[in-house]
Amino acid sequence: DGGITQSPKYLFRKEGQNVTLSCEQNLNHDAMYWYRQDPGQGLRLIYYSQIVNDFQKGDIAEGYSVSREKKESFPLTVTSAQKNPTAFYLCASSESTGGDTQYFGPGTRLTVL
Amino acid sequence: DQQVKQNSPSLSVQEGRISILNCDYTNSMFDYFLWYKKYPAEGPTFLISISSIKDKNEDGRFTVFLNKSAKHLSLHIVPSQPGDSAVYFCAASARYSGAGSYQLTFGKGTKLSVIP
Numbered sequence: 001d002g003g004i005t006q007s008p009k010y011l012f013r014k015e016g017q018n019v020t021l022s023c024e025q026n027l028n029h030d031a032m033y034w035y036r037q038d039p040g041q042g043l044r045l046i047y048y049s050q051i052v053n054d055f056q057k058g059d060i061a062e063g064y065s066v067s068r069e070k071k072e073s074f075p076l077t078v079t080s081a082q083k084n085p086t087a088f089y090l091c092a093s094s095e096s097t098g099g100d101t102q103y104f105g106p107g108t109r110l111t112v113l
Numbered sequence: 114d115q116q117v118k119q120n121s122p123s124l125s126v127q128e129g130r131i132s133i134l135n136c137d138y139t140n141s142m143f144d145y146f147l148w149y150k151k152y153p154a155e156g157p158t159f160l161i162s163i164s165s166i167k168d169k170n171e172d173g174r175f176t177v178f179l180n181k182s183a184k185h186l187s188l189h190i191v192p193s194q195p196g197d198s199a200v201y202f203c204a205a206s207a208r209y210s211g212a213g214s215y216q217l218t219f220g221k222g223t224k225l226s227v228i229p
Contacts, residue, residue, distance in 0.1 A: 104156035
């Protein structure tokens with residue numbers, strides 16, 4: 001089955017610690033994205049990548065970092081510089097970044113204590 | 114500045130009746146529109162899309178209507194079922210124009226409750 005996986009489903013971290021969220025896709029999509037969702041809010045773009053070894057900041061990149069060493073993988077690191085890290089994080093992919101339909105993973109709920 | 118607006122945070126509909134979810138946009142470069150459905154603690158699921166060369170697209174119980182002059186689109190669900198209860202997000206992109214084409218811009222969502 002083709003799809004996007006995110007792990008873990010729930011993640012707890014102490015304040016001041018960096019944490020890395022995993023995202024893997026086997027859809028052979030070129031583009032991958034990270035979004036954040038807060039209660040009552042839409043999806044806000046953190047970072048996106050059009051191709052391996054390339055990525056661009058989205059609307060709310062401060063306090064986050066990413067890498068794209070493989071086509072299938074796009075991990076997101078939430079650093080201690082992110083002031084409000086507790087949120088629901090969603091990874092998505094699309095065939096290209098040409099405004100194509102994006103397909104989402106199941107999400108990771110990060111809680112910083 | 115919100116470029117995609119869903120002005121109704123919630124909507125309640127009786128089972129079997131029509132659900133109409135609305136979305137307005139301000140960016141005239143948007144030419145591709147999508148609806149996603151999202152259950153709590155899950156990722157959004159793609160439902161249906163429409164490009165600006167069309168004014169209607171149907172897929173089973175779901176129909177999306179686009180009014181370009183009013184910069185308005187709507188999603189109709191007929192008949193509504195309890196399993197349709199979820200948050201629905203409208204999204205838009207400048208897919209064909211190429212302007213900012215990398216990005217989908219999302220509305221804040223409308224929570225639909227279908228009452229049995």
